Amino acid sequence: MAKVTIDETVCKGCGMCVAACPKNLLELAKDHINAKGYHPATMTDMEQCVGCASCAIMCPDVAITVER
Amino acid sequence: MAKVTIDETVCKGCGMCVAACPKNLLELAKDHINAKGYHPATMTDMEQCVGCASCAIMCPDVAITVER
Amino acid sequence: MAEKVLMKGNEALAEAAIQCGCKHYFGYPITPQTEVAAYMSKRLPKEGGVFLQAESEIAAVNMVLGATSAGVRAMTSSSSPGISLKSEGVSYIGGSDLPALIINVQRGGPGLGGIQPSQSDYWQATKALGHGDFQLFVLAPSTIQEMVDFVSLAYEVGEKYRVPAMILSDGMLGQMMEPVEFPQKKDEPIADKPWATNGHKNQRKKNIINSLYIQPEELENLIKERYERYAKIKEEEQRAEEFMCDDADIVVVAFGASSRVSRSAVMQARAEGIKAGLIRPITLWPFPDKTIEKHVGHTKDFLCVEMNMGQMVDDVRLVVSGRKPVSFFGRTGGVIPTPAEVLAEIKKLAGKEN
Amino acid sequence: MAEKVLMKGNEALAEAAIQCGCKHYFGYPITPQTEVAAYMSKRLPKEGGVFLQAESEIAAVNMVLGATSAGVRAMTSSSSPGISLKSEGVSYIGGSDLPALIINVQRGGPGLGGIQPSQSDYWQATKALGHGDFQLFVLAPSTIQEMVDFVSLAYEVGEKYRVPAMILSDGMLGQMMEPVEFPQKKDEPIADKPWATNGHKNQRKKNIINSLYIQPEELENLIKERYERYAKIKEEEQRAEEFMCDDADIVVVAFGASSRVSRSAVMQARAEGIKAGLIRPITLWPFPDKTIEKHVGHTKDFLCVEMNMGQMVDDVRLVVSGRKPVSFFGRTGGVIPTPAEVLAEIKKLAGKEN
Amino acid sequence: MANTLNILLAGFGGQGILFAGKTIAYSGLLDGKELSWLPSYGPEMRGGTCNCSVVLSDESIGSPLVTTPDVLIAMNRPSLEKFVDKVVPGGTILVDSSMIDIKVERTDVNVYYVDATKIADENNMHSCAIIILVGKMFKELGFCSKEALDGAIQKVIPAKKAAMLELNQKALEIGQNA
Amino acid sequence: MANTLNILLAGFGGQGILFAGKTIAYSGLLDGKELSWLPSYGPEMRGGTCNCSVVLSDESIGSPLVTTPDVLIAMNRPSLEKFVDKVVPGGTILVDSSMIDIKVERTDVNVYYVDATKIADENNMHSCAIIILVGKMFKELGFCSKEALDGAIQKVIPAKKAAMLELNQKALEIGQNA
Amino acid sequence: MAVVFEKPKALSDVPFHYCPGCTHGIVHRLVAEVLDELGVEGNTVGVASVGCSVFAYNYFNCDMVQAAHGRAPAVATGLKRALPDNVIFTYQGDGDLAAIGMAETVHAATRGENITVIFINNAIYGMTGGQMAPTSLPGQVTQTSPYGRDVKVAGYPIRVCELLSTLSGTALAQRVTVDSVAHVREAKKAIKKGFENQINKRGYSIIEVVSTCPTNWGLSPKEAVQWLRDNMLPYYPLGVYKDVTAEGGEN
Amino acid sequence: MAVVFEKPKALSDVPFHYCPGCTHGIVHRLVAEVLDELGVEGNTVGVASVGCSVFAYNYFNCDMVQAAHGRAPAVATGLKRALPDNVIFTYQGDGDLAAIGMAETVHAATRGENITVIFINNAIYGMTGGQMAPTSLPGQVTQTSPYGRDVKVAGYPIRVCELLSTLSGTALAQRVTVDSVAHVREAKKAIKKGFENQINKRGYSIIEVVSTCPTNWGLSPKEAVQWLRDNMLPYYPLGVYKDVTAEGGEN
Numbered sequence A, B: 001m002a003k004v005t006i007d008e009t010v011c012k013g014c015g016m017c018v019a020a021c022p023k024n025l026l027e028l029a030k031d032h033i034n035a036k037g038y039h040p041a042t043m044t045d046m047e048q049c050v051g052c053a054s055c056a057i058m059c060p061d062v063a064i065t066v067e068r
Numbered sequence C, D: 001m002a003e004k005v006l007m008k009g010n011e012a013l014a015e016a017a018i019q020c021g022c023k024h025y026f027g028y029p030i031t032p033q034t035e036v037a038a039y040m041s042k043r044l045p046k047e048g049g050v051f052l053q054a055e056s057e058i059a060a061v062n063m064v065l066g067a068t069s070a071g072v073r074a075m076t077s078s079s080s081p082g083i084s085l086k087s088e089g090v091s092y093i094g095g096s097d098l099p100a101l102i103i104n105v106q107r108g109g110p111g112l113g114g115i116q117p118s119q120s121d122y123w124q125a126t127k128a129l130g131h132g133d134f135q136l137f138v139l140a141p142s143t144i145q146e147m148v149d150f151v152s153l154a155y156e157v158g159e160k161y162r163v164p165a166m167i168l169s170d171g172m173l174g175q176m177m178e179p180v181e182f183p184q185k186k187d188e189p190i191a192d193k194p195w196a197t198n199g200h201k202n203q204r205k206k207n208i209i210n211s212l213y214i215q216p217e218e219l220e221n222l223i224k225e226r227y228e229r230y231a232k233i234k235e236e237e238q239r240a241e242e243f244m245c246d247d248a249d250i251v252v253v254a255f256g257a258s259s260r261v262s263r264s265a266v267m268q269a270r271a272e273g274i275k276a277g278l279i280r281p282i283t284l285w286p287f288p289d290k291t292i293e294k295h296v297g298h299t300k301d302f303l304c305v306e307m308n309m310g311q312m313v314d315d316v317r318l319v320v321s322g323r324k325p326v327s328f329f330g331r332t333g334g335v336i337p338t339p340a341e342v343l344a345e346i347k348k349l350a351g352k353e354n
Numbered sequence E, F: 001m002a003n004t005l006n007i008l009l010a011g012f013g014g015q016g017i018l019f020a021g022k023t024i025a026y027s028g029l030l031d032g033k034e035l036s037w038l039p040s041y042g043p044e045m046r047g048g049t050c051n052c053s054v055v056l057s058d059e060s061i062g063s064p065l066v067t068t069p070d071v072l073i074a075m076n077r078p079s080l081e082k083f084v085d086k087v088v089p090g091g092t093i094l095v096d097s098s099m100i101d102i103k104v105e106r107t108d109v110n111v112y113y114v115d116a117t118k119i120a121d122e123n124n125m126h127s128c129a130i131i132i133l134v135g136k137m138f139k140e141l142g143f144c145s146k147e148a149l150d151g152a153i154q155k156v157i158p159a160k161k162a163a164m165l166e167l168n169q170k171a172l173e174i175g176q177n178a
Numbered sequence G, H: 001m002a003v004v005f006e007k008p009k010a011l012s013d014v015p016f017h018y019c020p021g022c023t024h025g026i027v028h029r030l031v032a033e034v035l036d037e038l039g040v041e042g043n044t045v046g047v048a049s050v051g052c053s054v055f056a057y058n059y060f061n062c063d064m065v066q067a068a069h070g071r072a073p074a075v076a077t078g079l080k081r082a083l084p085d086n087v088i089f090t091y092q093g094d095g096d097l098a099a100i101g102m103a104e105t106v107h108a109a110t111r112g113e114n115i116t117v118i119f120i121n122n123a124i125y126g127m128t129g130g131q132m133a134p135t136s137l138p139g140q141v142t143q144t145s146p147y148g149r150d151v152k153v154a155g156y157p158i159r160v161c162e163l164l165s166t167l168s169g170t171a172l173a174q175r176v177t178v179d180s181v182a183h184v185r186e187a188k189k190a191i192k193k194g195f196e197n198q199i200n201k202r203g204y205s206i207i208e209v210v211s212t213c214p215t216n217w218g219l220s221p222k223e224a225v226q227w228l229r230d231n232m233l234p235y236y237p238l239g240v241y242k243d244v245t246a247e248g249g250e251n
C-alpha cells in the first residue's frame, strides 16, 4: 500500500500529476478551489496507488509527497 | 621593361617588399631616412624588374606603383 | 479634429512615432515598456518599416545609431536598467551629433529594483546618460496626449539642432489609458540630412559619422560648437506649464506623473484657501529656468515633488539661488505619492508662512 | 618611513590595492588606464590572487559584483566609455549594498572622444552612474600619493557603510610619475562580512545578495534606510583641502588634475598681491559643502576650474546659494588648463573687485 | 472633486478585471468625460491578483492610481480583504458573493452582494461575472449615460466577436436587474 | 617659481625619450626634490612623435604638463619646429644636430648643438644619443647633484643589464664633455 | 511506510510563483535534489538570473546572488574566482543566456569557467510577457513576432549546445527535457553530472532543459507539453553535445 | 607602359597610421580593390570599429560610420535595415569582434544580417598596447598575460569561424591570411565573395584574416610573418568553414 499526500495550499491545479499517473488515480477537484483560486488535484482511489511517485516527479510545485 | 615607383614619403621601411621580390631587387636605404624617420625602400636595379607587382601586393602602405 | 481613442501610453507613443515617419524601431523587452515594442512589431511590418528585437539594449541603441546615421527617423525604448546599458551608446550618439530618439519608461531602481513607476532617472537623463560633456533634449510628458505630442517635438528639435532626444516617461504613463487624439499628419517634409551616411553615389564628398577626435584642441572646439547649439536650445526650446502660479505663495514644481498628483493637491489647497500654484517642467533639459525665475519674486516657498529621493530639486535650487526656500517631498521605489500627501506638505509650508 | 619610489599613477594605484588586500582584479583594457591591468596581471598571480581580463567592461563589473558578494576585496578599473558600460552593474552593486571599488581614469568624451585627460565624468560619478536613487563614495586624487592613499580609504569607507566607492582619476594622474611612498601594511584586519554569500556551511541562515524588491513600499523603505547611511557619510566622511583660504577674497574650487594647475595659479596670484585661495574637494560625493560654507562669508568670488564644460560648479552654487558670485573656467576634450589661464581668470575677478 | 468617481476593480487574473475596467473607461469617453484607466502590472499578475483603477471626472485627472476608491468591485476574498477599509465613507462596494463567503462589516458604505459568478455560470457566460457587477454598478450609481454604457461594450469587443458581444450585453442587463 | 625647472624632451618613438626623462626625474628624486614625469601617450606614439615633460622643483608641482619649457631637448626636426617657440626667454635648447639640419633662429635662448646620434653611433651606443644630451644638459645647467645623476642612471637600468648601464654612464660622460 | 518522494532539503518552504504547469518548478526541484545528494548545499552559491526564475533566490536554501539580466556567468565567475572550492551554479533562461548574455556565456565557456549552468530553453521571454526569444522557433507567434517569427527579418533560432560545444573550455553540453518521468530522470542525471564536473574541476558545464511556458504559449499545461514534443524537440534534439568525461579526458 | 598595380580608387590619400609592416594596410587595400571592382564605392557605407583600425573612416572613400567598441555589427544592422540596397561592411579586430562584441557578432550572424564582416585576427589588442585577445594563443606572452596565456586561468582561444559556422544565418565563414602574394590573392577572392554574397542577399559573411602585429608581438615585420606561419596558422587553419554558395543554396 502506498500513500500520496497532496498539499492543496500549494497545488496550482495544473494537472501534470493527473496526466502522469499510470493508474489514472488523480483528478482536479471540480467543485472547490483553494485560496489561490485553483482546483487542486485530489486522489480518487488511494487503494489503487502503487507509490510509483510519477505524479510527484511531474509536479512542478512539489505539492506531492509519496510514501510506500 | 617594367617600372616600379616607390613613394618615399609614405614608405615605412618595413621591408615587406624587399622580402617579396622574387628577383631580390629592393632594399632599404641604409643612409637616409624620410620625414617620418624611416629608411625607405629603394630599387637597386630597375632593369631586372619583371613587373610582377609582388612587392606592391605585399606593401602595407600602398607605397608602390608598378607599370609594365 | 480626429476622434479621441483610448490607448495605453506605451502604445500611443509608438503610434505617434509611426505617424512621425519613424519606420525603424530597435528595442529589447523590459517591463513596464514592453508594449512599445509589441505595438511596433504589429504595425511596422504593415507600414513597410522595420521592427527588430535586438539581442540587448546595447545592440538596440547602436542599431539606432546606425539607422540614424543613414538618415532615417529611428527609435529605441527601454526602462531604467536597460537605459543604463544604453549609456555608452547614447554618449556616442551625442558625440556624433545624431538626432536619435530614446524613450525611458522609468521604473524603480537601483539595480533590478522594481517595476513600478519612478522618476529616479532624472539626473541620469539630464546630466549624465553616459560619459563626457553632452546633453540630451529631454521631454517629460504627463498625459497620454503628451506621450503622443512630444514624439514629433523630440524629432523636430533633435533634427534641427542635431542632438539626441529623450522622452522621460514612467511606468504609470506607459501603462495607463486616457483619451488621446492623433494630430492630422503634417505634410511638412522631414528635414534634409546632408550629413547622412547613405552612400555618396559619387555625387558628394563622403560623409563620416564619428565621435573620435584625437587632438584635444579639435575635440574641445567641437564640444564648444556643440555647447553653442545647446545654448540656443536653452534659449529657444525650454518649456513649462504654469498652473495658478500668478498669485501663488507656494509654488509646487513637479514633472510627469508626480505633476498630476501635485495638480490635484494644488486644486485642493486652493479650495482650502491656500494660494498654491504648480510649475510643471515639460523640458527637463533644458530646464525651464525662465519660468521658475518669473515666479521667484512673489513666491514665498517652492516645493518640489518627485518620485525619487530629490533630484530635480537641485535644478530648482540653482535657479532660485537662495532667494526663497525650496523644499522637497518625494516617494520612491515605485510608490506614487497621493494628492493628500502633497497637500499636507503644502499645508505645512502655508502654516509656516501664516 | 618607507622609501619613496617613482611610479606611474596607474601602477601606484594598483600596487596600493594589492597592499590593501585586494586579490581579485577584473578589467578590460582601455587607454589611459591599461597600466592598472598590466600591473595587476604581473603582480597578482605572485600574490596568490586572481587577475582576469574580462570579455568586456560589463562582464568585469559583474565579476566584481560576484567576487565582492563572496566577501573579498575586489576591484575594476576603466576609463570613460568603459565606465558608461559599467553603469548598469554599478547600479546593481549600489542596490545590493556591496562595497566594491571602481576606478575611472577619465579621458575626453563624449563617445569615443579622445584619450587625453578630462574631468567630464564628474556628473556621472556623483549623480548618476546608473539608474535609480543611489550614490557612490567618490574620491578625487590629485597626486600619485593620493592615488595610493585613497585606495584604502575607499575600501574602508565602502565596507563600513556598504556602499560602492569610486576613485575618479584622469589620464594625467594615471600616466604621470611622481615620488610616492607606500604606508606600512596595517595589521588591522579587514572588516567582517557576515552578509557575504560564501556558503552557509549549515551554520548560519542563508545569505542573499539582491537588488529586486517587487513591493514598492519595501523598496522605498530599503532606499530610505540606504539614504540614512548616505546622510551619515555626508556628515562624517566629507573631505577637502584648503589652501590659503582663510583670508582669501577669491576662492578657486578645483579637484584632481585641475586643482594642481589652480594651486600654481593661486600661488602666482598671491605673489602678485591678489588674495586668492583654493578649496580642493577630495570627496566629490559627499561634496564637501562644509568647507565651502566656511568660506562663503569672507570670500568675494568663487571660481570653479574644471576640465569639462562646467559640472562641479553646480555643486558649489548649491552651497553658496546666491550669497556670492560663482564663476567657471574650464577646458575640455583633453586640454589641460595652464596656470597662466587660471591666473588670468583670477585677475579678471580681482579687477572686477578692485 | 465631487464630480470625480474613483473606481477600483480587483480579483484574480483571468476574471476579466482589466476588460471590465476598460468598459467603464469607454463609457466615460463616450460621455465626453475625463478619464483614466490604470492596471496593476508585473509578475504578480500571473495567476495572482489583478486590479485596475478607473477614474471618471469632469476635471482633468491627477493621479490615476485609485488608493481610496469611491467604488470597489471585489471579485475574490483576498481583494475584498485588502481593499475594504480603503473605500471612502459613503462609498460603494460590489461583491461577487459566489466567490466571497464573507460579509463587509463596515456600516458607512453601501454594499451590494451579487451571486455574479454563479449567475454567469447558469447563463453560460462564465467570463462575464464581472460585467454583471458593472451592470449592477450602473443601476445603483448611474455613473454614465445608458447610451455610453451600450456604446462602451461595443467598443471594447471587436466586431467580429458578435457572440461575445451578445453575452456581455446580456450580462450588463442581468446586472441592471440584479 | 624660480626654483622650478620645466623640461621637455621630444623626438621619435624609439629614441629613448621616456627613458631619458625618467633618468632626469630620478635625479630629482635622489636630490630630494619635488618632481613629476609625464609622457605623451596614445596611438600617435607608434612610430610617430613622442615627448615627455619633466618638472623638477623645490615646491609641490602644479601642472606636470610642460607647455613652456625652460629646457627643450629636441631629437628630431618636427619636434624642434613644434616646440622652439614655446621655450621661455632665457631658456635652453639642446639639439641633436645629427638628426636636425636646421638652426634655431631665436636669440633669446641658449642653444647647444651636439652631434649626439653620430657620436653615439661612433661609440657603439646607438640608443644612447639622448643620454649624451642629458649629460650636456647637466654640464650646462647643473640641474642636479653629480651623485644624483650617477645614482639616477643606476636606478633606471635594472642591475642585470650591467652592459647597458656602462654604456649609459659613458654616454653621460661624453655629454658632460661635449 | 517510508517516504519515497518528498521535497528536497535544499528547497525552501516558499511556494513557487510560477504559473500552473510551468516546468521551471520541476527543474528547481531537480537542482535541489542534486545539491542534497551531493551534500553541498552549505558550500554552494547559486546565481539567479533575470527572467521568470528571478526569484530563485527565495527557493534554494543555499546562499544566493541575484545577477543582472544576462550577467549571471560573469557574477558566477567573480564568485568562483573568489571561492574556488565552493560550488557555483547559475540558473538562466534563454533570453538571459542566449540574447543579452551571449558574450558572457561564450566567454565563461571558453574560459572553462568551473561552474554549472542550468539553462531553461522555453523558446520565449516568459517574465516580460511572451516576447520572441533567440530560441523561438521559425514561424512561432510571440508578442514581438505577431505574424510568426520570420527568419528573414528576425533571424534563425540559436542552438546553444551546438554553439558552445565548439569551445575548448566546455566540459559538458547536454540537452534534456522534463516532459515525462523518464526524461525527468535523465535530466536529473545530466544536472548531477554538471555539478560533479565542477567538483572535479573539469570546466564549464551547461545543461539545457527544453521547457514549457504554458502561459505565454497560450496553451494548457498539457497542451504545452505536447507542443514541446511536437515542435521544440525536433528543432532542439536531446542529447550530449560535448562531454569531456566521455572523451575520457579532463579539460 | 600600362599601370599594373596602383592604389585603388576607394582608398583615400590619407597615409595609414599603422606601424611599419602591419598587415592592416594590406587588408584595407584589398577591401578597396573589391569596392573598385564591384563598382560599389558610391553605394557603400563602411563601419569602423575600435581598435588599430579605428581611423579606417579616414582611409576608405565611401561613407563611413565609426562604431563603439564591439558594436560594429549592431551599427551595421541599423544601417542595413535603413538602407537595404546599400552595401554595408564592418572592419573589426579580434578584441572588438570576439571579446566585447561577441553577442553582437553571434546575433548578426544568426540573423543572417546581410552584411560583410572583415575580421582581423592578430591575436592581440593592438591599439591599446598589446593585451591578451580572445584569440591569443595558449602560452602567448602579452601585456596582460606576462607569464604566457595560461588556459587554466585565462581560458582557451576562440576559433571564430568554427563558432559562427554553427549558425544558420551565416552565409560565408572563411579564414585567410596575407603572409604571401598567393595568400593575399586568396584573401582578396574571399573578400570579394563576401561582398557578392551581400549584393545577392545571402546573409552574413565573415572573412577572418589571420594578421600580424609586429609592434605588440615585439618582432620585426619579417619575423612577425614567420611567427604567424609557425604559431597562428596551426591553431587557426585557413579554409572555408561555411559557404552557402558551395552548399548550392541561398540562405
Ligand SMILES: Cc1ncc(C[n+]2csc(CCOP(=O)(O)OP(=O)(O)O)c2C)c(N)n1
Pocket (backbone or CB within 6 Å): C028, C029, C030, C031, C057, C081, C082, C085, G050, G051, G052, G053, G069, G092, G093, G094, G095, G096, G097, G120, G122, G124, G125, G126, G127, G128, G133
Ligand atoms: C537589462 C535588462 N533588460 C531587460 C530586462 C527585462 N527582462 C526581464 S526578464 C526578461 C526575459 C526573460 O526571458 P528568459 O531569460 O527567456 O526567462 P524566462 O522568463 O523565459 O524564464 C527580460 C527581457 C531586465 N530586467 N533588464
Ligand SMILES: Cc1ncc(C[n+]2csc(CCOP(=O)(O)OP(=O)(O)O)c2C)c(N)n1
Pocket (backbone or CB within 6 Å): D028, D029, D030, D031, D057, D081, D082, D085, H050, H051, H052, H053, H069, H092, H093, H094, H095, H096, H097, H120, H122, H124, H125, H126, H127, H128, H133
Ligand atoms: C568600451 C571600450 N572599451 C575599451 C576600449 C579600449 N580599446 C580600444 S581598442 C581596444 C582593443 C582593440 O583590439 P582589437 O579589436 O584586437 O584590434 P587591433 O587593435 O588589434 O587591430 C580596446 C580594448 C574602448 N575604446 N572602448
Ligand code: SF4
Pocket (backbone or CB within 6 Å): A002, A004, A020, A021, A022, A023, A024, A025, A026, A048, A049, A050, A051, A052, A053, A054, A055, A056, A066
Ligand atoms: S504514486 Fe504513482 S500510482 Fe500513486 S498516484 Fe502517484 S502516479 Fe499514481
Ligand code: SF4
Pocket (backbone or CB within 6 Å): A006, A010, A011, A012, A013, A014, A015, A016, A017, A018, A040, A041, A058, A059, A060, A061, A062, A063, A064, G021
Ligand atoms: S502536478 Fe502538482 S500542482 Fe499540478 S495539479 Fe498536480 S499536485 Fe497540483
Ligand code: SF4
Pocket (backbone or CB within 6 Å): B002, B004, B020, B021, B022, B023, B024, B025, B026, B048, B049, B050, B051, B052, B053, B054, B055, B056, B066
Ligand atoms: S615588380 Fe616584381 S620584380 Fe619588380 S621589384 Fe616588384 S617584386 Fe621585384
Ligand code: SF4
Pocket (backbone or CB within 6 Å): B006, B010, B011, B012, B013, B014, B015, B016, B017, B018, B040, B041, B058, B059, B060, B061, B062, B063, B064, H021
Ligand atoms: S613594403 Fe611598402 S612600406 Fe614597406 S618598405 Fe616596402 S615600400 Fe616601404
Ligand code: SF4
Pocket (backbone or CB within 6 Å): E046, G017, G018, G019, G021, G022, G023, G024, G052, G122, G126, G127, G212, G213, G214, G215, G216
Ligand atoms: S510565464 Fe511561462 S516561464 Fe514564466 S512562470 Fe509562467 S509559464 Fe513559467
Ligand code: SF4
Pocket (backbone or CB within 6 Å): F046, H017, H018, H019, H021, H022, H023, H024, H052, H122, H126, H127, H212, H213, H214, H215, H216
Ligand atoms: S599596434 Fe599592431 S595592429 Fe596596431 S598598427 Fe601597430 S602593428 Fe598594426
Ligand SMILES: [Mg+2]
Pocket (backbone or CB within 6 Å): G051, G093, G094, G095, G120, G121, G122, G123, G124, G125, G126, G133
Ligand atoms: Mg525563456
Ligand SMILES: [Mg+2]
Pocket (backbone or CB within 6 Å): H051, H093, H094, H095, H120, H121, H122, H123, H124, H125, H126, H133
Ligand atoms: Mg587585435
